[in-house]
Amino acid sequence: MTTQKLQQTASQVRRDILRMVHGCQSGHPGGSLGCADLLVALYFQQMKISNRKGKGGYLSFNMNATGEDLFFLSNGHISPVFYSVLARRGYFDVTEMSTFRKLNSRLQGHPTTHEHLPGVRIASGSLGQGLSVAIGAAMAKKMNGDPALVYCLMGDGEQQEGQVWEAVTFAPHKNLDNLVAFVDVNGQQIDGPTTKVMNNRDIGAKYKAFGWRVLSVNGNNMEELVTLLRKIKRLTGKGQPIAVMMQTEMGAGVDFMMYSHKWHGIAPNDEQLATALAQLPETMGDY
């Protein structure tokens, strides 16, 4: 897919995020908007995913996914971006996005396998657990002789959880070079800037000291992202897990949602939604 096409897809994903959160007047638009470019680049360009279609013409989802690349969302509160990308990629119907966070929906507030939503392999939401799960999946791939890769996304606020550092210590010790961890460095968390709430300082330097190959990227520049992801493919299989410090802007793509933690976990009203959508071209048709 061309960079331009990826950008257009990301624009639609951002519209989906805003409309989902607006539709139930709850959810987390800020981090979702910030990570839209990464998830689009992963699912529409980078990841090796089976294109086999099953029931209803949707992508057939296999939990074990032998030979397929895997993605784990550890900061589960940015579920809107995950759901939109999964739907737009073809795992389920885009109209199902209208059920987000509503009763009897497969699109729970935080992602879960419990309602059997295709594309989701683990529940996340309680922070700090996703990297450990990604590590286990990467180890299973090694044991099975499966050369596919495992990707994981975490938040920067999430780096305050102790379990993250158990996992960060563990992966290099096991030479897990089929694992790529992204940290969404947007500098914001619920109570304010991460530097004020609990300063993580230089997260990349920490990962490096723990034995990771550390890269950085502007996570809201599709061209840069695509170049980096291409580079990552060459860096896997070299004895080290890879960590990407991904600089993003919370609320990226919507001017009034950027440069603050304000939109971490609140929904736009009708007027704010209209203002936001006017900034994002509808490229694939709204659900």
Add this chain to the structure above:
Amino acid sequence: MKKYTFTEKKDTRSGFGAGMQALGQTNPNVVALCADLVGSLKLDAFIKENPDRFIQCGIAEANMIGVAAGLTIGGKIPFATTFANFGSGRVYDQIRQSVAYSNKNVKIAVSHAGLTLGEDGATHQILEDLAMMRALPGMTVINPCDYNQTKAATIACAAFDGPVYLRFGRPVVPIFTDADQKFEIGKAWMVNEGTDVSIFATGHLVWEAIQAGELLAAEGINAEIINIHTIKPLDNQAVLASVAKTGCLVSAEEHQIAGGLGSAIAELLAQNNPKPQEFVAVNDSFGESGTPNQLMEKYGLTAQHIVAAAKKAIARK
């Protein structure tokens, strides 16, 4: 009354080790994880024979539970092992989200449960784990009674699809169940039939219950003794049938009264057939350092305590 004897004593954790060794030879998907307690969990034989299927996790239990959950996404059957304290309370949220809610085929296999861990004291003597694990939707909770049963339970866990909490212990205890027993998850085991009082015991307390049965028989009391090795799902039918016959009961476990086997039985009976029940369990207290026997005596978990509880239950009929 069937007479139970023994010629050998062994620790239930060695039964787990033997079960793992057997699984290592028969099931290529079984993987063992441990958080720096390989010797205590008796994993040496499994590791020696299957070095590529053992994952040393270091003193990082939260990560171990997540790694175990991830391994299932790839068809592995991971046994995450440590002390019961560190495999339940310490990692409750990891088990809740990444294992139980995600319905992953993870076996959490834990040793040194309860008071009989002994001298290390209350920091390590978890007495609340059955309550925590039992409260999790979809979790199977097993507490076998001797070496042979723990080995059989371990093997049965691997064949069962779904999350399991398998709890065993440190001290040597009599081996009184068959070496070639068939272990059926969720199926209570009738130890001795009786008519005057039902004694439902789990884990190390099963042997104490058998001793209590003999003491009661000497006084002309005919106790029915049932081994509840699977606390969840509880064998409702076996419990209800027994209590319908005897009209009163004792529950016995190396655990707090709150939330354990006795609670599970009380919840069932309260809804179906309430009868006088006495609890042989730790009463809202932490443990302390001491030998296993001293602790079981001090905290009221011996055959004598079961006898006294049985008489009390009968008197309340």
